[in-house]
Amino acid sequence: MSWHVPEATLRAYSDGRAGDADAWSVEAHLVECERCRHAVGGPSTDAIVSAARPAALPPQGRVRRAGRWRGAVLLTASGPAARTAWLVAAVVVLALAVAMDTTWESRGFAWLTLVAPLLPVAGVATAYGSGLDEPGEIVASTPAGGLRLLLWRTLAVLAVSVPAALLAGVWAGSPAVWLLPALGLTAVTLAVGSVTGLGPAAVAVGLGWAAAVAGPSVGEHASGPLLAPDAVTVWIPLTLAAAATVVLNQHRFAHLRRPSREA
Amino acid sequence: MTITSTHVDVRDLVVRYRRRTALNGLDLRLGAGVHGLLGPNGAGKTTLMRVLATVVRPASGGVTVLDGDVTGDARLRQVRRRLGYLPQQFGYYPRFTVREFVEYFAWLKEVPRDRIPAAVDRAIERAGLLDRADERLKRLSGGMLRRAGIAQAIVNDPDVLLLDEPTAGLDPEQRVDFRELLRVLGVDACVLVSTHLVEDVAAACADVTLLHEGRAVFRGTPAELAARGAGGDGDSPIERGYTAVLRAARSA
Amino acid sequence: MTAGEGSDDELLRRIGSGDRAAFEAFYDRNAAWLAVRIRRRCGDADLTADVLQETFLAVWRAAGSYAGAGQSGGWLWSIATRRLIDAHRRRAVRAVVVGELDDDRGHAAAPSAEDEVLAGTYDAELATALDRLSPELRAVLQATVLDGLTVRETALLLDVPEGTVKSRAVRARRQLREALS
Structure with a gap:
């Protein structure tokens, strides 16, 4: 992927300051682009991210892929x-x-x-x-x-x-x-x-x-x-x-x- | 002409089993929310569930589920994708695990393939069976089996959910959890719950329909049913209302 | 798009085989953007944290079923949307005594080619067109097109009847088409 979200736009989005149209653009891009996805974040999300981190992971269970057959x-x-x-x-x-x-x-x-x-x-x-x-x-x-x-x-x-x-x-x-x-x-x-x-x-x-x-x-x-x-x-x-x-x-x-x- | 579409629209429904008439001119309209279906054995509760689940066809009358006429074949498949059904008794393939059982019905309900594993996981979680997800069905207790049945019923996020005696076999704590789930499901889906446990209705349902000999003899809120209680027997106001309405219907 | 060693796909594969360290790494990379995106849709920090945690627990359990190549973002978001809607359902139960909803019922229409374009690309012209829509219309378009929600789920998220969602979606598309043509 050649295009990436400009740093300033990404910061504004991370802090919840981006307008709807900009946010739309960023979100459509983030789903596709790992690099920009990982660059989101900052002081405004730190609290939520650390509060939501699962403390203990339960057993996983036998989940199978939904293959063609x-x-x-x-x-x-x-x-x-x-x-x-x-x-x-x-x-x-x-x-x-x-x-x-x-x-x-x-x-x-x-x-x-x-x-x-x-x-x-x-x-x-x-x-x-x-x-x-x-x-x-x-x-x-x-x-x-x-x-x-x-x-x-x-x-x-x-x-x-x-x-x-x-x-x-x-x-x-x-x-x-x-x-x-x-x-x-x-x-x-x-x-x-x-x-x-x-x-x-x-x-x-x-x-x-x-x-x-x-x-x-x-x-x-x-x-x-x-x-x-x-x-x-x-x-x-x-x-x-x-x-x-x-x-x-x-x-x-x-x-x-x-x-x-x-x- | 005003078209107000509802989830379920039943008009003058008649169903006969050989010579016995199970439903005799029933009218019922249901929107989103949790609806209780009460009535003595043989009143036609299970028959109504089976007609709405598109398992049996009525002898006469109109049945519209999710804007599709289910007495014909044209819209049947689309409607069925958006149905959830838990019969009173259901068999299972004993060697399937809970996860395989729910997954099996996700495939049968034509849930998009890439969504199936996550949908199965979520349905099992909502039914409270995550810790038993990989256990074979034949090793589960009655209450857990019932919850596996609930998980398969909700795996496709149905718009119309039909639950026939869903609390049978659940212990009191599980029933409280289940009522909570019912309320959540009823926020944006039409949930019809048939039960003989009047307190389940009082706790979770927005309105109640009481069937007697294939007809609806009462439709209203649980409070309205309780208000009919003068002259009825029972331990709670709603039980007294239930018996009083039935008594009046029998003598009519 | 990165692939191979250290990519999200690779992490998901390792999570699928029970690698807790891989899960921590995946969380560190993806929790923040998901948190921002969820918060934009519910505006409540506590609810966002709940949805975020449920989503990642589901990821931990279901990672073994992920078979995509470079689609982990969409996969993660599709799990998160279901949890977000579930959270709204729970909130609706707490907030309101159940009332009879007698509105128009519908379900997701298959995404049109127009929707695919809207969801996938973006340019200045589209930005201007989106900006001209009223916030109500934009919200409906965002939920149904960008977030991939059904009409029923959108109605729940925005707390409006399904019939309103449908008519707003039609209006939003018409205005957008006019602005872009």
Whole structure:
């Protein structure tokens, strides 16, 4: 900074003698300029400065910077994917599926294929407005408490459950044909949930998926048409349509669905 | 036409839960200051709080908060940024510390990012919890938890602050501190406090609204309520006024 | 602007990690200008000392969150303004028995480009224009533009209704624009 407040002006300001226009100029400059800031002061401020000096400094506490990602971290950390109970349940379900698959391999019915895409669906169903979202009542009164929070939590659920299911699949030696359906079903759950509420939506999607997978599997084929390689032409448009529905219906996430408690 | 905008303007508000009518044609206008909300259980206090907090939508009637119609979606987000809400019961994520809990709501209320740490610090200080700021919520007593709830409610310097039974669980000393905070908050914000503790109202509120079966049956200063006390029961003049007004409303 | 060793940024970083000596140094450098600036707005030495102390205690606790580069002046002032307004709130409680305020409510409008210019630069022309404003208009402009207060906070600081703050701000800007054009 090349310009600095003239010494005389600074003295007048320090002693409270500066006019409003001069003071304005000085104050606008001081915020930007360390050198001039440190030059303010004098007999008229000494008393206040020494009276206000904190005698004892309390412990500081763990204050964090409000970085770009801090909000996202807090929003996801409050969701189910960051909870031990939810993680344990997901791992147990995956382990069971793998165990069933390795035990009854010959039957041609892939439990992992049935279960893996439903994990994120279950996570989404419990992510928002459910019993697991304890401060939901307060959250519902905040501007970012609707779809934005839900999407962060959905992302967290996917980030946890998809790799877990992939690992289980690699370990059990089964192909990850369920990857696309996992995304598609999650999107459909959100879309249907915008109308019916997430709980019922998740149940409907789960039953539908079970029927689609288990139905054709009764025969010889290990997977139904929805898992065939060319099913991409079904899943991608379905996912996009579901995403569009969510966006169009976003105001529906702005209020609590159930009028739950009363008094 | 004169437009005198107020913080909260409720007209002919009706809210139904299935077949029960919780609020039945309520009218209420509130400006800055601390307003007490009294009434027996089931009178509709919590329902009114939830409607004003934009958590539930009314069946019919007009609700304007901070010049925004909150029965629609258009102004909802702007209004919510300037709201503070402490429900009677609130859950919390047990592994969050007090600071993280308040910070979480600062983000949800879209407080400008660079202001969040200082705003969180100030809210916790005002709620009197600085020495416990980094303690996990699950380790706090009921009274401290309530103060953590108050801190999150005021973190965005709300223009409308809704506190449902905020003194529940506070010990007498904490209640005195809290009333002092209420008076300070009420200087330039609209603070609506629902309580069943009549002495809280007498000590901190500029005016009182008494609800009975979903309607306002009294609106006035605590002194005016106390003046209605002839024929009522209770230990203090204001309690006698409270019971007398209710008795009159029931027999009407 | 100084950076690196010994700058306010560097001191704040050290305060953030619990360095008491750095806090003392930061206080010695910044208490005086903050005291002058606060005193100009409340005119009361005791209140100024209270606000100053609360501000620096908040700085001690929150220094770990400071992430700016050369913005410590603005950061410090933004903490101080909230404390200044809180002090006014407390004083209002003590002074007046709570009365019904039935005035126009509003909140901070986003600063316009014009405001940014006003807050950041300064020249002789602007000085003359500011000098021609009435003290009431100048005070509103100072609070909302220079100090970054909301309408609600300005009303509290100047002890006038919010509606008055808004109409004065409009008038002040119009007069300023006319004087500068």
